[in-house]
């Protein structure tokens with residue numbers, strides 16, 4: 419396998435005459451961790467669909483490494499063997515009776531030999547930490563587990579690039595930790611991951627490069643530079659990272675000792691008065 423870069427150049431998409439992406443360019447470096455950030459409805463899914471080949475843009479081009487994505491049958495088959503998109507809602511993707519059958523679907527469709535299918539499915543379940551659930555009916559799994567099964571289905575296709583639409587949305591803290599472990603293993607396994615999120619703090623903790631969707635345009639850069647640009651974040655209807663928010667609140671409070679108890683810290687961050695005055 420091995421990492422490959424993914425590039426979109428001058429991409430525009432409109433739905434019914436309404437522009438969602440306007441002359442957008444983005445470069446996902448081979449081996450990077452790229453977070454695509456934007457508010458609800460900003461166009462993240464649309465861009466991921468363009469990158470995956472599922473949506474043909476009105477204008478612009480997509481390249482994997484040096485190869486141009488062509489929207490004919492052969493071009494799309496070749497592209498999908500390298501780039502896989504996992505949808506936000508696992509229930510849009512899972513349909514087989516149990517986990518193994520679901521994850522086998524893609525490799526079986528490639529008409530691979532039985533041994534090869536089995537080895538790909540084992541590998542995908544292992545990377546996603548799902549071996550113990552291999553025989554379980556998918557509908558009995560938790561939402562977070564179903565999300566990982568959907569990713570395993572894409573991983574079984576052995577893509578170089580994995581596009582994950584909101585992989586942490588709707589997960590509790592344990593689910594997010596399990597997803598982070600899976601992302602780490604995918605990276606070690608040689609897959610470059612691009613994910614969409616509106617969680618600025620998650621992007622700051624995970625990504626090596628970020629792209630912010632703002633009114634049909636995409637701004638790309640280093641996480642610390644872009645996510646420190648509070649004007650851009652406000653325009654894109656995204657929250658500032660909590661560390662910046664805390665630092666700014668502490669700054670306006672003068673040079674005294676910062677509060678150490680949770681209640682006073684929450685009060686500092688939210689303007690909510692503590693029930694017991696902080697000393």
Ligand SMILES: Nc1ncnc2c1ncn2[C@@H]1O[C@H](COP(=O)(O)OP(=O)(O)OP(=O)(O)O)[C@@H](O)[C@H]1O
Pocket residue numbers: 433434438456457458459460461462463464465
């Ligand atoms: N097939 C479609 N036909 C018409 N409009 C669409 C279609 N798909 C998306 N849109 C519209 O395009 C805009 C961008 O949608 P998109 O799903 O790409 O945003 P998003 O950033 O992924 O949103 P969310 O965070 O809510 O998933 C939205 O206003 C949406 O309603």
